[in-house]
Amino acid sequence: MRDNRISEAxxxxxxxxxxxxxxxxxKGTQRVSSSKMSADMGLNASQIRRDLNCFGGFxxxxxxxxxxxxxxxxxxxxxxxxxxTAVVVGAGNIGQxxxxxxxxxxxxxxxxxxxxxxxSVVDKEIDGITVRPIEELADxxxxxxxxxxxxxxxxxxxxxxxxxxxxxxxxxIWNFAPVDVVARKGVCVENVHLSDSLFVLSYRMRTNxxx
Amino acid sequence: MRDNRISEAxxxxxxxxxxxxxxxxxKGTQRVSSSKMSADMGLNASQIRRDLNCFGGFxxxxxxxxxxxxxxxxxxxxxxxxxxTAVVVGAGNIGQxxxxxxxxxxxxxxxxxxxxxxxSVVDKEIDGITVRPIEELADxxxxxxxxxxxxxxxxxxxxxxxxxxxxxxxxxIWNFAPVDVVARKGVCVENVHLSDSLFVLSYRMRTNxxx
DNA sequence: CCAATTTTGTTACTCATTGCAAATACCTCC
DNA sequence: GGAGGTATTTGCAATGAGTAACAAAATTGG
Numbered sequence: 001m002r003d004n005r006i007s008e009a010x011x012x013x014x015x016x017x018x019x020x021x022x023x024x025x026x027k028g029t030q031r032v033s034s035s036k037m038s039a040d041m042g043l044n045a046s047q048i049r050r051d052l053n054c055f056g057g058f059x060x061x062x063x064x065x066x067x068x069x070x071x072x073x074x075x076x077x078x079x080x081x082x083x084x085t086a087v088v089v090g091a092g093n094i095g096q097x098x099x100x101x102x103x104x105x106x107x108x109x110x111x112x113x114x115x116x117x118x119x120s121v122v123d124k125e126i127d128g129i130t131v132r133p134i135e136e137l138a139d140x141x142x143x144x145x146x147x148x149x150x151x152x153x154x155x156x157x158x159x160x161x162x163x164x165x166x167x168x169x170x171x172x173i174w175n176f177a178p179v180d181v182v183a184r185k186g187v188c189v190e191n192v193h194l195s196d197s198l199f200v201l202s203y204r205m206r207t208n209x210x211x
Numbered sequence: 212m213r214d215n216r217i218s219e220a221x222x223x224x225x226x227x228x229x230x231x232x233x234x235x236x237x238k239g240t241q242r243v244s245s246s247k248m249s250a251d252m253g254l255n256a257s258q259i260r261r262d263l264n265c266f267g268g269f270x271x272x273x274x275x276x277x278x279x280x281x282x283x284x285x286x287x288x289x290x291x292x293x294x295x296t297a298v299v300v301g302a303g304n305i306g307q308x309x310x311x312x313x314x315x316x317x318x319x320x321x322x323x324x325x326x327x328x329x330x331s332v333v334d335k336e337i338d339g340i341t342v343r344p345i346e347e348l349a350d351x352x353x354x355x356x357x358x359x360x361x362x363x364x365x366x367x368x369x370x371x372x373x374x375x376x377x378x379x380x381x382x383x384i385w386n387f388a389p390v391d392v393v394a395r396k397g398v399c400v401e402n403v404h405l406s407d408s409l410f411v412l413s414y415r416m417r418t419n420x421x422x
Numbered sequence: 423c424c425a426a427t428t429t430t431g432t433t434a435c436t437c438a439t440t441g442c443a444a445a446t447a448c449c450t451c452c
Numbered sequence: 453g454g455a456g457g458t459a460t461t462t463g464c465a466a467t468g469a470g471t472a473a474c475a476a477a478a479t480t481g482g
Contacts, residue, residue: 009439011414015407019389033459041391046441049460061460062448078410079417097308098405103389109409127338148416172416174409178230178314180252186419190412192405194309196226198320198385199289201401203222205359205383206290208397220469244429256429257471264431272430273478 010051014074016041017051021071033064084109085146086174089161090153091116091131094176094194098150099129111150113140117157141168151175162189221262225289227252228262232282244275295320296357297385300372301364302327302342305387305405309361310340323355328368352379362386373400 020041024032034052038045052058052070055077059065075081088099091114098104099114116122117134124131132140140146149165151158151173158177165173166183173189175181183189231252235243245263249256263269263281266288270276286292299310302325309315310325327333328345335342343351351357360376362369362384369388376384377398384400386392394400 007438011411012407014414015404015410016391018410019404019407035459044441045459046443047439050440050462053461057460059460060448061446062450062458064459077414079413080410082413082417084413093308093311097304100304103406104409107406109413148412171419172412174412180227188412188415188419190408190415192408193226193230194403195314195318196223196230197401197403198315199226199229199291200222201359201383201385201399202290202293202295202320203225203288204399204401206293208382208399218469246429255471257473258469260430261432261470268431270430271478272476273428273480275429 006054010054013043013051014078017048018071018074018078018080021067021074024067025071029067031064032067032070034059036064081108084148084172085144086111086148086150087137087141087146087165088114088150088152089116089134089137089165090151090157090177091118091121091126092152092154095150095152096127096129098152098176100127109148112144112146115140117153137164138168141165141170146170148172148174151177151181153177155179217265221265224254224262225285228259229282229285229289229291232278232285235278236282240278242275243278243281245270247275292319295359295383296355297322297359297361298348298352298357298376299325299361299363300327300345300348300376301362301368301388302329302332302337303363303365306361306363307338307340309363309387311338320359322361323357324351326351328364348375349379352376352381357381359383359385362388362392364388366390 017037020037034045034048037043037048041048049059052065055073058070058073086109088095088111095114095116099111104111113132114129115132115134115137119133121131122133146168147170149162149170149172151161153161155177158175158179158181162173162175162181162183166187171187173181173183173187175189175191176194178193178195180191181189231248245256245259248254248259260270263276266284269281269284297320299306299322306325306327310322315322324343325340326343326345326348330344332342333344357379358381360373360381360383362372364372366388369386369390369392373384373386373392373394377394382398384392384394384398386400386402387405389404389406391402392400
């Protein structure tokens with residue numbers, strides 16, 4: 001709480017800390033120092049302390065950080081545990097996979113329904129899930145107070161779907177279509193481009209260290 | 212080719228350029244300037260020129276960049292189009308989704324087979340694909356000259372699978388398990404943490420701009 | 423064919439981020 | 453309860469990334 005401007009770089013490391021601390025907690029570890037975190041995670045110890053200090057003095061000199069406490073603080077910072085209600089739009093491969101993936105629910109992200117425009121997959125129970133027709137999207141979002149939209153539709157529809165979701169009042173868009181979806185101020189967008197990461201991997205494989 | 216040290220930041224923007232240029236090419240656009248790219252992609256024009264110039268002078272003063280040519284150059288830089296043979300290890304939701312996703316094949320990434328350790332899903336044709344038993348992984352990788360491993364197994368198995376794949380000679384690991392898989396020097400690893408991006412989105416939704 | 427315009431390649435500058443080291447605070451053990 | 457050790461703070465230096473400004477070069481139009 002000491003600096004109002006938290007950099008993107010810091011934010012993007014928080015989930016990693018969260019993951020690491022969850023592991024420690026599961027192992028029953030009570031306390032951890034920045035130097036141990038550094039050794040385990042491959043980040044500079046100084047950077048870790050600095051990052052955490054952006055949000056408050058969680059550590060104690062001469063002792064380190066209390067694992068459970070720190071984990072919960074980061075959880076609060078990231079907004080994990082707040083109840084989110086989401087819809088998945090696009091019942092293709094990725095859409096179905098995300099919808100069926102249960103780990104998100106455990107963290108409080110409830111993927112409440114999945115929609116598709118293709119009549120051939122709608123209203124049939126595929127592999128245990130029922131795909132709803134896109135025409136019901138608006139009603140569902142409003143009646144269930146959906147605040148998060150997951151877009152897994154083909155790229156040509158992505159922006160239009162995003163626009164509709166925003167109009168319906170969602171506060172966040174998690175987009176998997178290979179375009180950069182945009183939204184008006186006040187709505188948060190996270191574009192996930194799987195192939196981008198594959199291309200970066202491919203670049204590294206080609207150049208392998210030196211260039 | 213003017214600077215041997217290309218920063219991560221530059222590399223991570225290349226796929227975005229590639230995507231954008233592919234769109235332009237599909238529309239039949241012949242030439243593009245850095246200022247147009249800037250306007251369309253929301254990046255600083257100066258940065259775009261600088262990024263591209265890391266790899267050579269692709270542009271022409273007074274003219275701009277030739278779309279088709281630049282796209283192909285970036286394609287080469289990223290190593291897209293080279294033939295990769297990959298295996299997917301873990302036939303859960305994400306594994307199946309990636310395996311069935313055909314766009315990768317179009318870019319030269321051939322996902323040749325999918326494996327799982329769970330006997331109940333093995334050797335049965337599920338939704339058009341056949342899952343192979345994990346015991347056949349080694350033979351398959353060697354016989355088919357697999358150079359890329361995609362890990363979509365539970366996190367407790369991820370590192371062990373990675374180690375085996377590396378031992379079998381793959382040169383790249385594309386990991387979707389929620390752990391940071393590591394590999395010996397010479398093998399490239401790209402860890403994709405979907406929930407990380409969800410958490411970052413969740414943070415932004417909570418703080419929404421100001422903090 | 424020449425001048426005006428466009429647009430890149432490149433250098434210089436600013437700002438953010440990372441890394442380091444001294445200082446401070448707290449725990450632990452005797 | 454005090455001394456020593458441990459680990460965070462905090463301020464500062466160095467590195468790196470992003471932006472702006474400019475000069476060189478090529479195109480375009482008359």
